[in-house]
Amino acid sequence: MTWTQITADQPALGRVVHDRMIRPGTLFAADVDDVTVIGSESETGAQYVARWPTGQEYLRPATTATSLGPPEPVRRLLSVR
Numbered sequence: 001m002t003w004t005q006i007t008a009d010q011p012a013l014g015r016v017v018h019d020r021m022i023r024p025g026t027l028f029a030a031d032v033d034d035v036t037v038i039g040s041e042s043e044t045g046a047q048y049v050a051r052w053p054t055g056q057e058y059l060r061p062a063t064t065a066t067s068l069g070p071p072e073p074v075r076r077l078l079s080v081r
Contacts, residue, residue, distance in 0.1 A: 035051070045062030060072070
C-alpha cells in the first residue's frame with residue numbers, strides 16, 4: 001500500500017510507503033481501489049473471499065486437505081443492512 005502525503009507548503013504530492021514513519025500531525029490520503037478479504041472456515045476448510053467494490057463474495061469448499069472446489073456465491077460480509 002502506498003500513502004500520499006499532503007503538505008500545506010507543497011502543492012505537488014509526495015509518496016510515502018506505509019511502513020515508513022509518518023510524523024504525528026501529518027495529513028495523508030489513502031486511495032484504495034480494491035479491498036479483498038480472504039479467510040477460511042475452521043470447521044469445513046472452505047475458503048471465503050469477499051471483494052469490494054466489485055461486490056464479489058464466494059465460498060470455495062474444500063475438496064481435499066489441499067484442494068478447493070469452484071466458487072459458490074454467498075452473501076455475508078458485503079450484504080446491505
